Amino acid sequence: MRFLFYVIIPFLAGSSFLSGQTGSDASNVAKVADLFKYEQEAHKSNAREYEKNLAGMSSLRQIPGDDAQAKECLRLGKNFRLLDSSIQNGRARQVELIGLINLMGENRSLLPQEVTYINHYRQKLKDIGTEQETMQEVLKSKLRELQKYLASIPPPRSFVSTCGLKMLLLGRSDQAFYISEMPVSEAVYQALSAFRQDGQQPCAALEQTPPQGNVSIDQAEEFCQGLSRFEGFPYSLPERKELAWAERQKLVPDIAVWCRSKWSPDWEELEAQKRFGISLYTVWDPRRVLNASQESGLSGELKNAAYPQLGFLVITPVRTGRQLRLQRLQAELLDMN
Amino acid sequence: MLHLNFRIIWALLALVLLQAPLTAQEKCRGNFLRSEIRKTETREQYDCALKPVNVFFPCLQFKRQTHFTYHEIRIYETLERTIVEGDSNAPKTTGSSQYRLLPGEFWEGESSIRSEIKEGGPFANETFLINGKTLQTDAEGNIIADAQSGLEILDYFDNLNTRQLDLEIEHVLLGTRKLTIYRTMPRRAKTDEKTLDENTVNDLLVAFNLDFYQRLTEPERQKLKVEYFLNTLEIEPGKPFTLIIKVSNQGSRDTSCLLGRLFSREPSLTGKLFYFGAIPSGKTQLFSRTILPDAGLKVDHCFAALAFSDSWGELPQHQLNLKIPVKK
Numbered sequence: 035m036r037f038l039f040y041v042i043i044p045f046l047a048g049s050s051f052l053s054g055q056t057g058s059d060a061s062n063v064a065k066v067a068d069l070f071k072y073e074q075e076a077h078k079s080n081a082r083e084y085e086k087n088l089a090g091m092s093s094l095r096q097i098p099g100d101d102a103q104a105k106e107c108l109r110l111g112k113n114f115r116l117l118d119s120s121i122q123n124g125r126a127r128q129v130e131l132i133g134l135i136n137l138m139g140e141n142r143s144l145l146p147q148e149v150t151y152i153n154h155y156r157q158k159l160k161d162i163g164t165e166q167e168t169m170q171e172v173l174k175s176k177l178r179e180l181q182k183y184l185a186s187i188p189p190p191r192s193f194v195s196t197c198g199l200k201m202l203l204l205g206r207s208d209q210a211f212y213i214s215e216m217p218v219s220e221a222v223y224q225a226l227s228a229f230r231q232d233g234q235q236p237c238a239a240l241e242q243t244p245p246q247g248n249v250s251i252d253q254a255e256e257f258c259q260g261l262s263r264f265e266g267f268p269y270s271l272p273e274r275k276e277l278a279w280a281e282r283q284k285l286v287p288d289i290a291v292w293c294r295s296k297w298s299p300d301w302e303e304l305e306a307q308k309r310f311g312i313s314l315y316t317v318w319d320p321r322r323v324l325n326a327s328q329e330s331g332l333s334g335e336l337k338n339a340a341y342p343q344l345g346f347l348v349i350t351p352v353r354t355g356r357q358l359r360l361q362r363l364q365a366e367l368l369d370m371n
Numbered sequence: 372m373l374h375l376n377f378r379i380i381w382a383l384l385a386l387v388l389l390q391a392p393l394t395a396q397e398k399c400r401g402n403f404l405r406s407e408i409r410k411t412e413t414r415e416q417y418d419c420a421l422k423p424v425n426v427f428f429p430c431l432q433f434k435r436q437t438h439f440t441y442h443e444i445r446i447y448e449t450l451e452r453t454i455v456e457g458d459s460n461a462p463k464t465t466g467s468s469q470y471r472l473l474p475g476e477f478w479e480g481e482s483s484i485r486s487e488i489k490e491g492g493p494f495a496n497e498t499f500l501i502n503g504k505t506l507q508t509d510a511e512g513n514i515i516a517d518a519q520s521g522l523e524i525l526d527y528f529d530n531l532n533t534r535q536l537d538l539e540i541e542h543v544l545l546g547t548r549k550l551t552i553y554r555t556m557p558r559r560a561k562t563d564e565k566t567l568d569e570n571t572v573n574d575l576l577v578a579f580n581l582d583f584y585q586r587l588t589e590p591e592r593q594k595l596k597v598e599y600f601l602n603t604l605e606i607e608p609g610k611p612f613t614l615i616i617k618v619s620n621q622g623s624r625d626t627s628c629l630l631g632r633l634f635s636r637e638p639s640l641t642g643k644l645f646y647f648g649a650i651p652s653g654k655t656q657l658f659s660r661t662i663l664p665d666a667g668l669k670v671d672h673c674f675a676a677l678a679f680s681d682s683w684g685e686l687p688q689h690q691l692n693l694k695i696p697v698k699k
Contacts, residue, residue, distance in 0.1 A: 311687040312676060
């Protein structure tokens with residue numbers, strides 16, 4: 035039908051229609067009538083779709099499960115965008131049709147009833163245009179609501195990164211973050227090192243290996259940079275507050291792990307570090323694998339230190355989990371379509 | 372009866388007249404002659420001080436002493452003073468007197484007490500209790516405050532804010548005394564007024580023959596060569612080892628208050644200070660510390676960094692990163 039419309043308009047615009055031949059006038063009016071009906075039907079279809087999606091949005095909260103709600107948000111968002119695009123296209127067509135009707139109205143050879151018809155069509159098209167404008171405003175507002183709702187859905191409790199790191203959600207609200215369940219394993223470390231050096235993609239399924247030890251903090255930081263490039267999301271070493279959360283949640287590694295925070299146990303030690311121009315970094319050793327008689331699980335270590343029993347965890351912000359969930363759900367929606 | 376009264380009167384008069392020469396002449400003190408010791412008290416005691424050494428352990432030197440207390444009295448000449456009378460032509464003033472030396476007579480004046488200490492040589496092979504540690508002096512009366520002594524003097528001064536350490540020293544017979552050891556760094560240039568900074572007695576760094584006077588000219592700070600040596604290939608948990616640092620000044624000016632400090636995760640290593648002070652141009656200075664690794668050490672290597680600072684601040688370019696093997 036749309037094809038027919040785009041054929042007729044140029045034909046009418048450039049044809050003997052403008053010369054006012056009586057026989058053509060009747061058929062042109064008939065064709066305009068057909069076009070009008072098409073627009074009417076298209077508008078009704080859009081309106082039905084509009085109402086259906088608005089109803090879907092109002093029942094969003096009743097959907098059980100965060101993933102299901104997020105998927106429904108994505109689906110509704112897609113529908114709203116498609117609908118908006120459809121309305122936009124319809125309005126463009128209607129403007130052209132109104133233009134055509136105006137041209138026809140200048141033809142004095144039209145019969146009075148033909149003039150009445152085309153005036154009716156013009157008015158109705160204007161009414162449809164007004165309704166469409168309202169619908170588009172509402173759609174924009176609903177899209178914003180959907181975005182906010184999507185942001186309010188709690189992030190997933192865990193996810194597995196592309197290279198196989200299982201990340202767990204810790205913390206609350208603004209301070210939430212993901213931390214690797216275990217210290218980075220030898221397999222993941224070696225795979226990412228190969229990726230960093232020569233772009234070799236890691237295998238899909240990396241074998242389970244012990245944690246990577248004998249890494250200095252600089253090497254751990256380099257790994258995080260490589261991991262961030264590979265995953266497309268920011269990864270870094272945890273700070274003390276993040277390790278404190280891990281300890282509270284009983285997420286205690288079997289080896290000692292690096293921490294990005296500098297070591298400053300008291301003001302005297304901090305003054306000494308400043309005076310001599312040196313910094314120590316925090317190591318968390320909850321199981322005392324480095325020194326059995328150490329009182330505290332935290333100690334300061336030099337950046338070049340490396341022990342077999344010293345590895346590292348990685349963290350990533352909450353939005354990583356959210357984004358990965360959205361990507362997965364969008365892929366599922368595409369598969370469904 | 373009247374004759375008797377007259378006799379009594381004449382007797383009384385004679386008595387009065389006889390006394391008249393006693394008020395006209397009297398004795399008084401003349402020139403000082405000497406002091407005489409009337410009594411001497413002695414007491415055995417000991418002295419303790421930091422001894423200058425060429426090794427990097429503080430050395431306490433003990434000496435026997437005898438304390439003498441002399442009770443003295445000042446002896447003067449005795450003079451006879453006569454009030455001048457008679458000759459009306461002679462000028463008279465109030466209190467005019469004549470003095471005559473009385474030979475063989477002496478006047479005792481004020482008493483005083485004088486003390487004197489006489490050195491009695493090294494206090495060898497004697498036992499002392501120093502801050503609760505029982506230690507014995509050697510044949511030369513010295514106690515070396517090394518790792519075995521338990522005195523931990525160097526460890527005490529590893530706190531940069533500490534300026535002095537009081538040692539409570541007890542001898543079973545000779546009693547208790549206190550020795551204060553100072554660690555003054557930097558030292559300022561001498562002024563007219565005596566200050567703590569100028570007191571070099573019992574100063575740890577002075578005893579090590581180290582010069583911590585602050586220099587006014589910035590040294591060539593990049594022209595130092597730093598080396599380290601261990602007295603063992605591998606350290607053992609619970610067994611002490613010695614770390615020797617050697618700094619060579621390859622610049623053309625003295626270094627100023629050069630100081631090194633160890634930083635490490637290991638509590639036994641971290642915080643240890645190495646003193647160098649002013650190293651003249653072209654010269655080398657060594658400093659060593661004996662360190663006792665923790666008995667619970669489980670790692671294959673201990674990591675430590677020796678960082679330096681001087682009067683002009685930190686010297687990160689000379690930081691020494693140590694990786695010390697640990698014996699399993």
